[in-house]
Amino acid sequence: MPPRRIISGKGPTPWRLPALLALLIAVACRGEGRGVARAVSLPTPASTHAVAAPSPPTDTRPVVLFVGTSLTAGLGLDPDEAYPALIQRKVDDAGLHYRIVNAGVSGETSAGALRRMDWLLRQRVAVLVVETGANDGLRGQKPEATRANIQAILDRAREQRPPPRVVLAAMEAPPNYGEDYRRRFRALYPALARVNRAVLIPFLLDGVAGEASLNQADGIHPTAAGQGRVAENVWRVLRPLLEDGG
DSSP, X not given: OOOOOOOOOSOOOOOOHHHHHHHHHHHHSOOOOXXXXXXXXXXXXXXXXXXXXXXXXXXXXXXXXXXXXXXXXXXXXXXXXXXXXXXXXXXXXXXXXXXXXXXXXXXXXXXXXXXXXXXXXXXXXXXXXXXXXXHHHHTTOOHHHHHHHHHHHHHHHHTSSSOOEEEEEOOOOOGGGOHHHHHHHHHHHHHHHHHHTOEEESOTTTTXXXXXXXXXXXXXXXXXXXXXXXXXXXXXXXXXXXXXXX
16 A cells, blocks of 8 residues: 555635634534535434435445534535535546545534444444544633544544544634643644555635634635545545555
8 A cells, every 4th residue: 555645735725803703603503404415314313313324235346434513514515515415426426436424413523423433444444534633622622632533533433444534624622721721632634644654635714714604604615616626635535545456
């Protein structure tokens, strides 16, 4: 297997303070989202979201598992508008044979994601995409604790044989805990990517956060168009990995 790469790309688009606060508050909310994308085949026992029926057992394509918050679950949108479903279309259009599984849960912290990993990894996963931590930042959890939880998620994934490739989506902390907190929080993602030889998405919502036209009426969750921009951010990093064989 070739060495894994850390893809840093350009830094996140600057975004306005109110938008950041609103984003983190909403990500923490356990809204009544309409569930996950058509590509989803793995409901979670702790989630009350509606989930599409499992894929037939004859679908033997390698799995790309998205573990995340309401941003990944597609809160407020039709299931096929969430960015993991858009990634499935891109995968299909590119002639790549992978099955996308959306395991996003609104309001989840990194500790919650860790608690689900044993269940989520009951099926073999080729690529694991982790989007978590924003709710930790909202609650003012120590960045060191968030980093430890994400590290434990990646450690658990490595127990699979063969272990999945890992993509880590970076998030931002609110400014109300001070610049030192924000700096420490921001730094945990590239540090984890380096240690774990993971591929880094510098900021999941780059080009979306703070853009009114790309967010729903709450000013927080991406619209269908905003999810499309998020999908582009993810696809830019994920496609080379899938073309390389996962």
